[in-house]
Amino acid sequence: MNELEEKLFLLAKDHLADAYSPYSHFHVASALVTDAGEIFTGVNIENSSFGLTNCAERTAIFSWVNAGRTGKIKCLLIIGNTDRPISPCGACRQVMSEFMAPETEVILTDSQGDYERFTVEQLIPYHFTEKDIQDGANK
Incomplete structure (x- = not known):
């Protein structure tokens, strides 16, 4: 991992x-960074109604959306x-496919620091998009 990714890892691990x-x-935690250098974190939040x-990851993305979506998500x-x-x-x-570009990097880790790299497109090829909604509405 590069220095920024290591920072995200340590921040998420702390959370x-x-x-x-x-x-x-x-327990699951996440951290994302935007191209403007802003970092947002998230943790899983359970409910007795599962x-x-x-x-x-949705908590982190929704925090970024709530903060005004400044910049683009560079890495999650x-x-x-x-x-x-x-x-x-x-x-x-x-x-992720709604708020992140197909080429955006997603790093999957464990508590020992092992990791795998993927793009959004690799994680969800042929995903449902706004275009699908528009195509269906125009018929």
Whole structure:
């Protein structure tokens, strides 16, 4: 990892303890950086109605959206209290495709520092887009 990615890793790792996961005890944290150098973090936030749980990567992305979406997301790092790099769920992949460019880098890590690199496009090829909505509405 380069220096910036290492910074994201350490920041996300520090936030693992902040995850609210009283049911699964599965902690996930994330950190993203924009091309303007702004950093946003997120943790998973569970709910007793599991469908209302919010994942760490969506929390970070939604924090960036709430802050005004300044700049573009340059990189998103995800860490879990896992023994191998953690993979984002389908809902998170779809949200990534909405707010991140196809070539945006996503780094999947574990608590030991092992990591895998992907682009958004690699994680969710042929994803649902605004164009799909427009095509359907025009028929």
